[in-house]
Amino acid sequence: MPSNIRESDASCLEMIRSIIRSTVDDNSKWVEIFVDFENAQPTEDEREIYNMAEDVLHDCDEVLADVTSYGNGCYIERSQLKNDSDIQALKVLMTKLEPFVARTCSYYEHVAKIEKIVPIILWELSSGPLPLEEQLANKQSIAKQFARLIGFVLDFDVVKMRTAQITNDYSYYRRAKHIVYQDFEDQGVPELPQVQMFLCEGNPMLKALCNGVDAYMHSHQTLPINNTTDVFVTIINVCRFMLANEECLARLTDSSKHLCCRVMTGLVILFDHVDQNGAFVSNSSIDMRDVVRLIKQNTTQEQSDCLLAGLRFTTKHYNDSSTPKSLRQMIEVK
Structure with a gap:
């Protein structure tokens, strides 16, 4: 929350916003706004948060x-070491592993x-009393940053999942370090238990995104959950x-179309993470069939x-x- 908003003022804003939006928002239809996810620029009021997000992005x-350039890491060097008891050879290998x-x-x-x-981004997108579509139209540069962040999260997790040597190099380094140095923990690259947990997580950046949403909701407990899910x-x-x-399609590049599809996917996952019933029930606020149709229509087969x-694999309720069988079939059949 911006530092210039007092806690009491924030609570009042939350109550007003909840009352207003409960009567005007309709989640079942398109929102006829073009958000320029590539070129939207911040107003002076948005610049501070926009720049904070830009630093992260x-x-x-x-x-x-x-991570895309990680490749095979030290796979060749590791495979050439035949004897783990050769301490000198392990030290040489550790030196090669340390940059990775x-x-x-x-x-x-x-x-x-x-x-x-x-x-911070969620507060900026949802903290005004206007209907969400108007709020979004007025905060396009912040929406752009949120979209780019979601795009990164999905892209990173895919690359990490496909690059097994990241985990293999780290695990081998830890094992070699304990063989070479035994109790001397101050030698080599410092070990962080959290890094091992990070690597064990199938989608670590998505988990971070979900944690950020949870933190936002925890800090605004007076808000109904649907005030958060309605943003998504x-x-x-x-x-x-x-x-x-x-007309909108004519303005979108292929990369923008792909980003829109990634944003929809990421937000469905976030919605499913937060909403008690999930995104896939027949009376969901999200038109899942249309989302799936548009993903298939606007991406390559590999991207789709x-x-x-x-x-299918990163949501809680799929x-x-x-979940209707017809929706499952639509998602699972190429």
Whole structure:
């Protein structure tokens, strides 16, 4: 929450916003707004938070470029070591592994940045008394930053999942370190237990995103849950409109279309994480069939498979009995 808003004022705003929006918001339809996820620029009022997010996103770009270039890491060097009891050879290998381990630690350090910026962005997008679609139209640059953050989260987790050597290098380094130095924990790259947990997580950046949402909701406990989920639904409906309207489509590049699809996917996952009934029930606030249709229509087969796999395997409620069979078939059949 911005520092210039007192806690009592914030509580009052939350109550007013909840009352107003409960009577005017309709989550079942498109939101006919074009949000320029590529070029929207901040107003003076938005600049501080926009720049805070920009700093995080700049690091996101560097982290994504680095993890994408990780390749086979030290796989060849590790496979050439035949005898783990050869301490000297292990020391040489550890020296080669250390830059890769340091890179992995830098990925983990990015988690805290995401967890910190998400509540700030959500507050900025939802703290006004206007209907959410108007709030979003007035805060396009902040919506752009949120979209870019979601895009990074999904992209990083896909690359990390496909790059097994990240985990293998780190695990081998830890084992070698204990063989070589035994109780001398101050030798080599410092070990962080959280890094191992980060690597064990199937989708670590998505978890960080969810943690950020949880932190936002915890700090605004007077707000009904649907005030948070409505933000997600509104942005999804904006993306649906942009991907279905011919005039909007003509303005979108292929990368913007892909970003819209990633944003919808990420927000469905967040909605499903927060909402008690999830995103897939027949009376969901999200038109899931339209979301799936638009993802398939506006992405390549590989991109579509990846995003739909995200809906299947990273959501809490997809496997619930309440998910309609027809929706499952739509998601699972290519």
